Amino acid sequence: MTFAKQSVMAMIALAVLLGAGATPPAQAQTFTLLHSFAGAPDGANPVAELVQDPAGNLYGTTQQGGITGGACTNIGLGFNSCGTVFKIDTSGNETVLYRFTGGTDGAFPAAGVVRDGAGNLYGTTLGGIFKLDTNNTLTPLHNVGSTGGLVMDAAGNLYGSTSEGIFKLDPAGTFTMLDASARSEATLTLDATGNLYGTTEFGGTGVCGCGTVFKLDKTGTYTVLYSFTGGGDGLNPLGGVVLDAAGNLWGTTSGGGGPNCGAANKPKISCGTVFTVSPAGGEIRDLSLQDSLYPAGGLVLNAAGTFYGTSEHSGSPEAGGTVFEIGASGIEKFLHTFDGLPDGTSPVAGLVQDPAGNLYGTTSAAGPLGMGTVFKINPAGAQNFPLTVVFFGNGTVTGSGVDCSANCATWVSPGTMFTLTATPPAGSTFVGWVPPPCSGTGTCSVTINSAQTVGAEFDSDFTVSATALTPAALSAGGSATSTINVAADANGFFSPVALTCAVTPTPALAPTCSINPNSIMPGTPATLTVNTTAPTARAMTSSAGPGVFYALCVPLIGLVVMGAFCSKQKGIKRRLAAAALTCLLFASLIFQVACGGGSSSAGGGGGGSKGTPAGKYTITVTGTYSTGSLVHNTPTTLTVQ
Secondary structure, eight states, X not given: OOHHHHHHHHHHHHHHHIIIIISOTTOOOEEEXXXXXXXXXXXXXXXXXXXXXXXXXXXXXXXXXXOOSXXXXXXXXXXOSOOEEEEXXXXXXXXXXXXXXXXXXXXXXXXXXXXXXXXXXXXEETTEEEEEOTTOOEEEXXXXXXXXXXXXXXXXXXXXXXXXXXXXXXXXXXXXXXXXXXXXXXXXXXXTTSOEEEEESSBSSSTTOBOEEEEEOTXXXXXXXXXXXXXXXXXXXXXXXXXXXXXXXXXXXXXXXXXXXXXXXXXXXXXXXXXXXXXXXXXXXXXXXXXXXXXXXXXXXXXXXXXXXXXXXESSTTOOOEEEEEOTTOOEEEEEEOOBTTTBBOOOSOOEEOTTSOEEEEESBBSTTSBOEEEEEETTSOOOEEEEEEEESSOEEEETTEEESSXXXXXXXXXXXXXXXXXXXXXXXXXXXXXXXXXXXXXEEEEESSOEEEEEEEEOOEEEEEOOOBSXXXXXXXXXXXXXXXXXXXXXXXXXXXXXXXXXXXXXXXXXXXXXXXXXXXXXXXXXXXXXXXXXXXXXXXXHHHHHHHHHHHHHHHHHHHHHHHTTOOHHHHHHHHHHHHHHHHHHHHHHHHHHTTTOOSSSTTOOBOOSOSEEEEEEEEEEETTSSOEEEEEEEEEEO
8 A cells, every 4th residue: 555545544534533523512613615725836825814805705815836937946945836816706716816926026925915996906925015906917016025914094005014114005106114113924903093003923021022912003103002921811922903892902822821722641731812902001801722722813803792713723633723713701612623634724814704704714734635725614504514535546526516536525414415426537447435434336325424534546557667686697596686666657556466577588497586575556665586596516327337337347357367368378478468468457447437427417317407598588577457457567687697
């Protein structure tokens, strides 16, 4: 099983677990997934609030995605694209209005946009301030960027903060520095009389420098309204503030407060706080969050005096952030906890509310396509649950309103039934559903009463490769090995591949090959082993026995004859005859010993061998898909010296 498949299988298991009861029981709302970002050329990783026009269309930015070439290529700091401006209409259709190039238009917008009455959008990037008109033409307005957003007054003047200080930019393009010594990384808030309010993450009169809430009035006077101490009041506010009807300032701190967050059996840590500061200065109250860990955005206030916010994390380790509610009683309640696959994780921006009370926001990560999401929550709606479809490979899953060719999720009322059909593209195979809840290759029927995730596995094609044999050349009797790999093509392949091998040419004592294991998944290597036969020493055959016997018997017979002959001779004749017979017998002995073993053979019948013949051999490795419909080969060579 490949790492990618293991990862998604783990996500499926996690989604099932979360749907089975990890969501806090206080959660009761209707959640709608409006868009899942896919990455370039689409957007990716939104970290800013949305803005809504009178018709209900949403506008926002993504910090990444869009263009990946040119100045946007491998920029570093985790960035590999320059970001986008997008629109989502009331039907949930997304349009990328602009893709930043990393030039004079800037890159990496970390704040949202504001909209004027004519429909033009204004925003900031790390490189400057821009205007995007209704024809999607971008005009740079200032070349010093900001991580904070802009706020617009009734006359169309823009206010914000850069590293230069707090500024005003009028409709004619005149840039005025209001306070060069003040700055904020959060979007400022403007009251009806023209005073500006904001937060700083650090600084203040406290010993820890834990951040402040400040006011810059319309005369340019800067006042610190409150300095955080780092205790129960919180520390390090990251979002801006919102004004209630009495003019009090409400916001969040990313840390501090009571130690209410943390997993079971681990030390509790502070979650952060919701605070109230008087416009005249001084804190009115602070509320320690209970399980909404690290709120990084501001709050939104409805007409009934209820506040809504987001937290990037949750005290529950399996959750990926929250949307929470603080009512007039000061009691915190979860509206939604993010699970990752069906809805996203890490909501770091605040929310926007429409006239009907629906909330809209973004998550900066995860979701079905892994790059963040845009969502809608109806706080007064009934709780619903997601059906998530996860793809291994390329194909489509359709039925009961679902029509997906990539990971997707839909949120429905309890009791909703789905009958799904998986269809592979031409040249591919539907392997089957990944259980639970469905298995096999037929239709998948599932009823949603909790979060459910269905996996569909498609096989497209694969390749087989072999590394060079090591060693590539050897003497007879040696062995060599190679690593065999099976790789899925771009469309995915998730089934085992059977491996075999063959050697050519095939003379007597040719090399032999084997593969272990002989069936592997893409991403799991196998080892090819090639063995050769060593030479063997020449052995004496059975025909050598009679030769030795004759070599011994003939001289003995000769000695007997010579004794009988010599006994009848006298003198020199006897001596000459003895010498002649001795020479004849000695020659006969040598001849018999030399010829007696001559019938032995080098090739068989008990003889020796030279082993695997020298030469170049080709070893072909063949990979076969389990259905037999796909077969691929790869060669490697061995030289026997």
